[in-house]
Amino acid sequence: MESLMNKIRKLDAYPKISEDFYSRTLSGGFITIISSIIMLLLFFSELRLYVHTVTETKLIVDTSRGEHLRINFDVTFPALPCSVLSLDAMDISGEQHLDVKHDIVKKRIDYHGNVIDSRPDGIGSSKIEKPLQRHGGRLEHNETYCGSCYGALDDDCCNSCQDVREAYRSKGWALSHPDLIDQCKREGFFKRVKNEEGEGCNIYGFLEVNKVAGNFHFAPGKSFQLPYFQIHNPLASFQWDTFNITHRINRLNFGDDFPGVVNPLDGAQWSQGTLSGMFQYFIKVVPTVYKDVKGKAIKSNQFSVTQHLRGIDGESFQDLHGVFFFYDLSPIKVTFTEEHVSFFHFLTNVCAIVGGVFTVSGILDSIIYHGQKAIKKKMELGKFM
Numbered sequence: 001m002e003s004l005m006n007k008i009r010k011l012d013a014y015p016k017i018s019e020d021f022y023s024r025t026l027s028g029g030f031i032t033i034i035s036s037i038i039m040l041l042l043f044f045s046e047l048r049l050y051v052h053t054v055t056e057t058k059l060i061v062d063t064s065r066g067e068h069l070r071i072n073f074d075v076t077f078p079a080l081p082c083s084v085l086s087l088d089a090m091d092i093s094g095e096q097h098l099d100v101k102h103d104i105v106k107k108r109i110d111y112h113g114n115v116i117d118s119r120p121d122g123i124g125s126s127k128i129e130k131p132l133q134r135h136g137g138r139l140e141h142n143e144t145y146c147g148s149c150y151g152a153l154d155d156d157c158c159n160s161c162q163d164v165r166e167a168y169r170s171k172g173w174a175l176s177h178p179d180l181i182d183q184c185k186r187e188g189f190f191k192r193v194k195n196e197e198g199e200g201c202n203i204y205g206f207l208e209v210n211k212v213a214g215n216f217h218f219a220p221g222k223s224f225q226l227p228y229f230q231i232h233n234p235l236a237s238f239q240w241d242t243f244n245i246t247h248r249i250n251r252l253n254f255g256d257d258f259p260g261v262v263n264p265l266d267g268a269q270w271s272q273g274t275l276s277g278m279f280q281y282f283i284k285v286v287p288t289v290y291k292d293v294k295g296k297a298i299k300s301n302q303f304s305v306t307q308h309l310r311g312i313d314g315e316s317f318q319d320l321h322g323v324f325f326f327y328d329l330s331p332i333k334v335t336f337t338e339e340h341v342s343f344f345h346f347l348t349n350v351c352a353i354v355g356g357v358f359t360v361s362g363i364l365d366s367i368i369y370h371g372q373k374a375i376k377k378k379m380e381l382g383k384f385m
Contacts (some may be wrong), residue, residue, distance in 0.1 A: 039357050046061040281307050
């Protein structure tokens with residue numbers, strides 16, 4: 001048994017030196033204090049990384065199919081009334097959403113951004129006791145009202161100004177004189193639009209579109225479709241000379257927010273000078289998935305953007321005033337994954353810190369110690385010579 005112990009004792013890689021042979025120096029004390037402080041700082045730095053999560057980034061090919069893209073927006077037009085502002089969306093698959101009204105809210109504002117309350121005599125108030133019927137005469141006693149569509153639809157009734165405008169849009173016709181439409185006069189549409197001159201509009205909400213390249217835009221007037229073009233009717237009978245498309249983007253993102261996301265257009269604004277036209281944003285959307293440490297995944301998108309103003313000379317009917325957002329999707333998906341550093345990785349780094357600092361400080365102390373001895377010995381030899 002004693003021989004076994006002796007063999008194990010010979011394997012000791014840390015032989016002990018008698019305290020009688022120790023030689024403690026002032027420089028060694030300073031080096032010990034400094035190295036201890038460095039060890040503690042590095043230890044706490046490693047401990048912070050171990051306690052908190054780290055984010056790993058990967059790039060993969062986006063193979064998702066049949067998904068939808070949610071576009072959240074909040075845009076303010078300080079000089080464009082809500083009554084003439086419309087939102088349209090379309091994509092390369094051919095799907096179109098003209099004059100979108102669902103999931104969006106419009107707020108009338110003055111030029112300083114203050115919200116204006118809706119007037120009680122707006123659209124919907126009756127102005128004519130006997131409105132015009134589809135057959136051309138006035139509403140008689142006990143007769144059910146069926147408003148004329150003014151040639152757009154033969155078999156249907158248009159009982160409101162909105163119905164007439166929709167009927168004209170479905171035909172691809174421009175409703176250039178709503179002041180001559182009985183329903184629009186009865187509802188005070190013409191008066192309302194005239195009264196809103198000088199006002200602005202804050203429009204916000206979201207769009208659900210196909211996950212393919214496309215565009216959405218804010219433009220004055222109603223959209224209607226021709227065989228090869230989509231154009232706007234800017235309500236010419238009470239049209240101002242030019243539309244002021246000065247705007248501020250309060251918020252614009254594609255999908256849900258996630259930690260660390262940066263939306264480059266939040267807070268962006270543009271003021272119209274002497275040149276009017278189409279203000280275009282070209283957006284490159286990068287699909288992104290963020291997975292937190294609990295495994296919950298947030299599907300979202302990041303994007304980059306460039307902008308351009310396309311002037312309009314007024315000669316082409318295809319040219320539109322408005323703010324256009326053209327977006328395209330990247331085939332590469334970015335995944336962010338939150339992870340905790342494993343305990344063994346933390347322990348390995350702590351051992352590396354302690355061993356590395358201890359070794360380096362030992363080498364430095366040895367250099368200083370032997371250097372001092374050599375200098376002292378040369379000084380002593382110089383005295384005797």
